[in-house]
Amino acid sequence: MQDVAGEKAFSWRQRALAYIAELQSQLDGYDDGSAPARGAQRHLDAAREAAAGRASLRGAWSGLAVDRTWANINKVEVALLKLLPEAELPWWGSDVLARALQHLGPQDPRRTKLEEHLRGQDGKLSPQDRTLAVITLQAANIAAQQEKVRLRSFRNTILISTFVLIAVAAALLVVGAIHPHAINLCFDDPKAGPACPIGLTPTAWDVAIVELIGLSAASLVGAIGLRHIHGTSAPYTLPIVLALLKLPAGAVSAVIGLMLIQARFVPGLSDLDSRAQILGWAAIFGAAQQLITRLVDEQGQNVLSNVRDASRGVGRAAEATNPD
Structure with a gap:
């Protein structure tokens, strides 16, 4: 067990590790041994390693740990959306739309199209819109990373x-x-x-x-x-x-x-x-x-x-x- 007295004093590390634990529990429930599930687990392990790693001045300046942590977390989120059984898919519509509203501009065609589809489906995501939701979530995550870079x-x-x-x-x-x-x-x-x-x-x-x-x-x-x-x-x-x-x-x-x-x-x-x-x-x-x-x-x-x-x-x- 690493010495975490100083390393995890940063609040973003604490939040990231807590979110990683939540994602791990979700992934455990959907892990079917497929290649996407194994890939998601590798990304989750990489995110955990980056968030729990040793802090350094070089890392603080470059933001390497932050970028690596959240880039891998975002990959896991997208993988989970792909692995979700159709019975649980409807409840992810509001989460994906919220992420799109937060990070994508009002003229973004992916955000606009997803809004239209969910509006006509009482906010629930249909299996036919899974690909649109995946693309929109990926775009929102990239935009969020760019905000942190700026x-x-x-x-x-x-x-x-x-x-x-x-x-x-x-x-x-x-x-x-x-x-x-x-x-x-x-x-x-x-x-x-x-x-x-x-x-x-x-x-x-x-x-x-x-x-x-x-x-x-x-x-x-x-x-x-x-x-x-x-x-x-x-x-x-x-x-x-x-x-x-x-x-x-x-x-x-x-x-x-x-x-x-x-x-x-x-x-x-x-x-x-x-x-x-x-x-x-x-x-x-x-x-x-x-x-x-x-x-x-x-x-x-x-x-x-x-x-x-x-x-x-x-x-x-x-x-x-x-x-x-």
Whole structure:
């Protein structure tokens, strides 16, 4: 028995393993020793192995375990639909139609045709429509996989952007520590005299304290913005990644903002004349990153809204695919 203390802590693994167990019980009841049944069992074993396997950073980045698990689960679902005896077939009509409504567009001919047939049969699937149901279920499953791929691609893009901003913030920090005058965040007001983030002359800690203030302001604004973020059952923690992006963005924007004031690129702002003003503007610029990352948040919510599953409900899924 594998050590599952950390491996199965991911909720998607738990859900997948529970669903695999359900599919196994169904397959056991329909297993007639035929080639389709044996093939379904191989796919089920592969899905179980992928869901219970050891997690890794490479797997989390590529989504290999997620894709392998659900691709094999989908194959088993299609195989079960083919193996079902005719007496039990009618009750699968609503399940296949729900999957089609969730993942296929309203103009998809397979979805449209299946709807028409089930509407005329009181929602029950007839043996004559088994092939249509199989084709529709396969198409819906492929669409569902593509939704998860798009979500993972967007999440990876945000992660790369976050790492780049972290590298930029670290570079500014190192340069400021080694050469305090290279990134001079001090101001010299003719009346009040010189003012720096720390003391009256440039120090190795000026950039560090400004980045800390900017990061703190960004985290505060990000915490307030969490009220607009909805959770997701998808296997990728996009809301958390979006929140992390704000931290290095706040640190960098605080330094860049003070440099713009010093260069007089900000109309209406003169030289700052006290340490409190410098740190106050650092906090303002750190919080101002929300103006840019808010657009990323909106795009993230759009991507999440396009990942549909049974928990979303058919009504909401239909609205997403047909906004008219």
